[in-house]
Amino acid sequence: MAELLVTAKESLHLSVAFLSRLDGTLQHLEVVESSVPFLFREGVTQPQATTLCQAILDKRLPPVIPDLRSFPEAMKLPAARLPRIRSFVSVPVVLSDGTLYGTFCAAGLTTDKGLTKRDKALMDVLAHAASVVLDPEVREQARSAEIEGRLAPLIAAGGPAVLLQPIVDLASGVRVGAEALSRFPAAWGKAPDVCFAEAHSVGQGDQLELLALERAADHLAHVEGYVAMNVSAATLLTDACGALLRTFPLDRILLELSEHEAVEDYQALEGALAPLRRRGMRLAIDDVGAGFSSLRHIVVTSPDVIKLDRSIVYGVATDRVISTLVRALVDFGHGCHAHIVAEGVETAEDADALRALDVDYGQGWYHGRPGAPEALDPVGTPLDVRLRH
Numbered sequence: 082m083a084e085l086l087v088t089a090k091e092s093l094h095l096s097v098a099f100l101s102r103l104d105g106t107l108q109h110l111e112v113v114e115s116s117v118p119f120l121f122r123e124g125v126t127q128p129q130a131t132t133l134c135q136a137i138l139d140k141r142l143p144p145v146i147p148d149l150r151s152f153p154e155a156m157k158l159p160a161a162r163l164p165r166i167r168s169f170v171s172v173p174v175v176l177s178d179g180t181l182y183g184t185f186c187a188a189g190l191t192t193d194k195g196l197t198k199r200d201k202a203l204m205d206v207l208a209h210a211a212s213v214v215l216d217p218e219v220r221e222q223a224r225s226a227e228i229e230g231r232l233a234p235l236i237a238a239g240g241p242a243v244l245l246q247p248i249v250d251l252a253s254g255v256r257v258g259a260e261a262l263s264r265f266p267a268a269w270g271k272a273p274d275v276c277f278a279e280a281h282s283v284g285q286g287d288q289l290e291l292l293a294l295e296r297a298a299d300h301l302a303h304v305e306g307y308v309a310m311n312v313s314a315a316t317l318l319t320d321a322c323g324a325l326l327r328t329f330p331l332d333r334i335l336l337e338l339s340e341h342e343a344v345e346d347y348q349a350l351e352g353a354l355a356p357l358r359r360r361g362m363r364l365a366i367d368d369v370g371a372g373f374s375s376l377r378h379i380v381v382t383s384p385d386v387i388k389l390d391r392s393i394v395y396g397v398a399t400d401r402v403i404s405t406l407v408r409a410l411v412d413f414g415h416g417c418h419a420h421i422v423a424e425g426v427e428t429a430e431d432a433d434a435l436r437a438l439d440v441d442y443g444q445g446w447y448h449g450r451p452g453a454p455e456a457l458d459p460v461g462t463p464l465d466v467r468l469r470h
C-alpha cells in the first residue's frame with residue numbers, strides 16, 4: 082500500500098498521498114506517504130461529513146481540484162484552513178463486492194494547475210490496486226467479526242448445549258457409556274467441528290472447548306457409566322484445561338482426541354495426559370480412518386480406546402473393502418491392548434457385521450440418538466429391550 086501511495090505522490094508531484102477508511106461517521110487516515118508528516122499522520126481521524134473526500138463523493142466537488150480557492154464549497158471545509166490544502170485529487174476505493182472502503186487521495190499545500198483528468202485516471206488505477214490489496218484483509222475482518230458476534234452470547238450463556246449418545250457393548254447389547262456431543266444454535270447452520278474451528282480462528286476456541294467440557298461433566302451426576310468428552314490437542318495442552326480436568330471424577334471420563342488434528346509436540350501431549358491417566362482417566366483416539374495423521378496418534382499415545390470413523394463403518398455389512406479395513410484396524414487395536422468403538426452404526430446389518438469383526442462397542446442412531454441424560458437407558462439394559470420400547 083505504501084508503494085502505491087509513493088507512486089501517486091511522486092507521479093502527481095504533490096506533498097502527500099494517503100489511503101483513508103470511511104466508516105460512515107469518521108474518516109481514518111490509515112496509510113500516509115507525506116513530505117510533511119507533522120501535518121499528515123497515520124491514525125488521525127476527522128468527521129467524515131466535513132472532509133474533502135465526502136464532498137467529492139457527494140459530487141459537491143470534482144475529483145480533481147487544481148486550486149481549492151476556485152471552489153467556495155471547498156474553502157468552507159476544515160482542510161482548507163489546516164493543513165491548508167490547496168490542490169487535491171480523491172477517488173473512491175471500492176471492494177470486490179461493491180462496498181465503499183474509503184478513498185485514495187493526493188494533496189498539495191500549493192495550487193497545481195497541472196492536475197488533469199489524466200491524473201484522476203492514474204489515481205483510479207492505483208485505487209483499484211489498493212482495493213485488491215485490501216480485499217482479503219477486509220473479508221477476514223468481517224468474517225472474524227461475524228464469528229465473534231455469534232460466539233459472544235453463546236459463551237456468556239455458558240457454552241454450547243451438550244447431549245449424550247449411548248455407547249453399547251456389541252456382544253451383549255447393553256449400554257456401557259455415552260459420548261457428550263456439543264450442539265450449536267440451528268440458525269447457524271454449521272456442524273459442531275466447524276463451530277469449534279471458527280472459534281479457534283478468532284482466539285476463542287480454548288474457552289469454548291472448556292465450556293463444553295464443563296457442560297459434559299455436569300451430566301456425570303445424572304447418568305451411569307462413563308462419559309466420553311472431546312478435546313483438541315491444542316486445548317488439552319493449556320494449563321486451564323489441565324486444571325479443569327483435575328476437578329472431574331477422572332475414572333468416569335474417556336477423553337477423546339481427534340485424529341484430524343496434527344500434533345506438533347507429542348512429548349508435551351504425553352506430559353499433559355500422564356498425570357490424568359494415572360488418576361484413572363482413559364484416552365480415546367477419535368475419527369480413526371478419516372484423519373490425515375494416520376496411526377501416529379495411536380502409536381505415540383497408546384490409547385485405551387480406538388474409535389472408528391463413521392466413514393469406514395457405514396455399509397460395512399455389504400462393502401468388502403470397508404470390512405477388510407475394519408478387520409485390520411481391529412486386529413491392530415487389539416494388538417495394542419485397545420478397545421474398539423465403531424461410530425455411525427445405523428443399521429442392524431452393520432451392527433451384526435461389526436460384531437462379527439470383533440468390534441467391541443457401537444455408537445450411532447441404531448443404538449440411540451443424542452439426547453438429554455434422562456433419555457439414556459440405565460447401564461446394562463439390553464438392546465432388544467430398548468428396541469421393544
